[in-house]
Amino acid sequence: MIAIFPILFPVILMLIHLLIRKEKAAVISGITGSLLLLSGSIYIFIKVFSEGNLAMVVGGWDAPYGISIVIDPLSALFLLVSSVIVVAISVFSINFREKGRKQAKYYFFFFSLVLGINGSFTTGDVFNMYVWFEVMLLSSFVLINLGFSKEQLRAGIKYMALNLVGSLFFLAGIGLLYGKTGTLNMAHLAQILMHDEQSLLINTSAMLFFLAFGIKAAIFPLYFWLPASYHTPNITVSSLFAGILTKVGVYAFIRFFTLFFVQDPLFWHNLLFVVAGLTMVLGGMAATSKYETRKILSYHIISQIGYMIMGLAIFTPLGIAGAIFFALHNMLAKTNTFVVSGLINRMRGSYSLKEVGGLFKESPVLAVLFIIPAFALAGIPPLSGFYAKFILIKAGFEDGHYWITGIAILTGMLTLYSMIKIWNEAFMKKAPEAIEEKAIIKLSFLDLLPSILLGAATILMGIFAASMFNFTYEAAEQLLNPADYIYNVMSK
Amino acid sequence: MEIILAIFVGVLYTAGVYMLLRRSILKFIIGIIFLSNATNLLVFLAAGIIPGEPVFIDESGTVARNLADPLPQALVLTAVVIGLGIVVYLLAVKYRLFYETQTDDLDQLKPTEEE
Secondary structure (H helix, E strand, O other): OHHHHHHHHHHHHHHHHHHOOOHHHHHHHHHHHHHHHHHHHHHHHHHHHHHOOEEEEEOOOOOOOOEEEEEOHHHHHHHHHHHHHHHHHHHHHHHHOOOOHHHOOHHHHHHHHHHHHHHHHHEOEHHHHHHHHHHHHHHHHHHHOOOOOHHHHHHHHHHHHHHHHHHHHHHHHHHHHHHHHOOOEHHHHHHHHOOOOOHHHHHHHHHHHHHHHHHHHOOHHHOOHHHHHOOOOOHHHHHHHHHHHHHHHHHHHHHHHHHOOOOOHHHHHHHHHHHHHHHHHHHHHHHHOOOEHHHHHHHHHHHHHHHHHHHHHHOOHHHHHHHHHHHHHHHHHHHHHHHHHHHHHHHHOOOEHHHOOOHHHHOHHHHHHHHHHHHHHHOOOOOHHHHHHHHHHHHHHHOOOHHHHHHHHHHHHHHHHHHHHHHHHHHHOOOOHHHHOOOOOOOOHHHHHHHHHHHHHHHHHHHOHHHHHHHHHHHHHHHHOOHHHHHHHHOO | OHHHHHHHHHHHHHHHHHHHOOOEHHHHHHHHHHHHHHHHHHHHHHOOOOOOOOOOOOOOOOOOOOOOOHHHHHHHHHHHHHHHHHHHHHHHHHHHHHHHHOOOEHHHOOOOOOO
């Protein structure tokens, strides 16, 4: 029964936040709620890795007719890390979200977004995943427009346009898949498609899913909504989106293209390689040309998605373990860099690198807090990013994919460049004169806490990289041999 | 029946894409409506259409074999509701955007990346 907790609990929190009117009560219940969610995720994580997959079928029907909820190692890992981020962002929201009458329901939409995310991670049914995507999409629409400013609405239209088209592709893919197989239960689909020879027929649905998840994950030809919209909402919303939303798309990619779209691997893996390489390089290059922290980081999200897709395309246990490790590391570090850019904005009143500076002298703590995720993203040992990239590159060389691995290594330079650019401009260079006259704003411990939490998680992931790798490797092995997964679901 | 519906789905997709590529935001929303209805029909069609059969099991208890599959219909029902909610929200955003910028033309909106 515990498998339904990550879905049920946010619903309860949403109901509570419908009733709460006082600002303080909303903050307190928001933080306690996300802490409880985190402890639930930790419990599920331990249970999955000690006792095996959790599976249940809701609605009183047997599998494959009922909607199944399955938590396998992959879901458990993503759930755990996204819960850590949710805790950090709920702390971050205390001082940084926009205040006012219209913002009263911030936490309501915050938790409905969490509901959609957790639902997508835990569901074992394709149509159910579509519904969770829609839940996530609608709450993100509301959150992205919550400030009602011109920029937000403009960016919101672009965000909505491409994401809606994406979800229509998803639905069309579901329709065609059901027409061909007669089931939408993932385990049942895997069972049917395992011995399927008619790859041409399945390819049409697979391509529709590829486009849908591609838009969600912001891969090469489909990423244009991301840099157009991620810098306009309030920084708490940006950080949450940056950390989790695109990785839900990556999760869906990993799930679908290992569990049942495994026909015709030659075509799909080559396509994924090409897309991964282009995503990495173009995102990285665009990031270097920007002068606004959030824009640099937004393009940088895209660049990093390429690595995860590359891991999936290598399609060995090591490659997929690398993709998962990279995704988890990236969720933590990326959110953290956005949080730090919010802190810089609080101190200097600007996101533009040209208008900030001199922060190293003024707040060495902030500099350390920036260095941790920035070095992790650039892949410097002993932080998590080093191991993530190391696993991917090792997998690439072992399997003989020299081109893509070379591109991945070179893109690492671009990453390092854009991180050093932020570091030099914001921390090392002298503060512009206009700022020096202003009163110095001190950051309280509460302001720094979310970044400390995420930084600690990044460091821990680096120190315990071996055990973390074992977890991701176990997840990857189960993805490539889905017999356990199928058995666990179908025997319910 | 299926062939007519299939052509109809194609026409709806064409119209939807055409509307989506127009500059007006309102026409864009109409395009989304077309596309989402086309997709709903596609899902409905995917399981096959069986006309003229009762939906109930007969008195002898044997399952009517020619029954249309009810699951895609349930899926479409869900998708219709979601689509309705999204269109309503889009219209609200469109109203608010017009209120703020006094324009319905997407080209008039400055590219947000460059600001």
